[in-house]
Amino acid sequence: MYSYIEQQYTEVDFSHKDLRDGELRQCTFTRCRFRGAHLEEVWTVGCQFVECDFSGAQLNGSVHTGSAFTNCRFHGANLFVSKFEECKMVGSDFSEASLDGVTIEKGDWSYTSLRHANLSKQSMRGVRFVEADLYECNLEKCDLRDADFSRAQLSRVRLFGADLRGAVLDGVNFKSFDVKGARMDAGQAVAFLRSYGAKVE
Template sequence: MVSSSREFDQCKTTGSSFESCTFGGVTVRGGDWSFVNLRHAPLRKMDWSNVRLVEADLYGADLKESRWTNATLTRAVLQHADCTAADFIGADMDGVDFTDVTLKKTKLDVMQAVQVARSLGAIVE
């Protein structure tokens, strides 16, 4: 039996470009995806828990219903990404600009909510 599933288990893809790639049947388990180009990538319902994505370019990506528990998204680009019903609880999102990011029903922890407010111009004390 031939499987169409693909696994990235603890892979280092630093600096790689996945623009225009499809991710159907792909599983990512940990690893370092820092500085990757995932612009406009269809990442819906994928689990990116425990993956390092420092300064990853997720511009315009479909992140609906995806999971990012304990992922490192420091300074990642999320402009125009659709994060509807995504779960970012526990993810490190320092330096992320949430301007122009769709956050409907998105799960955030308190620190991330503060970052969102600051990105939108709020003064949080």
């Protein structure tokens, strides 16, 4: 096991490196490449990853606490049972990434691309998904209370059994997804009805 503390790297290529079982604290990585790298069970605390490329990387079992991955690319990455606690993921792309069993505790996932992701049965209470692309995501049986989905792309999202009470749904297109089986509060129900032309008094 290795440990890096307060290190800074800019445009370094870590592609296909074996970096598993490591600990990264307060490190900064700017425009670095981790394509196909082995990062299984890596633990990051308070790290900054800016415009880094994790395409095809193995991040399964990794744990991230208070770290930021801004405008990063995770195309085809393996994030199976990884955990993100209070992380800032703004603008990152998770296209075709494996997110099965991932744990997301609070944090900011605004402007991320999570198209087709399977996030079912997760507790994502209070997470920010402002303007995130969640097209065809599986959010069945998720705890989404108090999450912020302002102007998010929710077309064809699966919400059966999900709890949306208290979630912010400003600017979403209610006609683009099915709320059957989802729990909603009164304010959301009114907004839903009005989107279909009902006059609620």
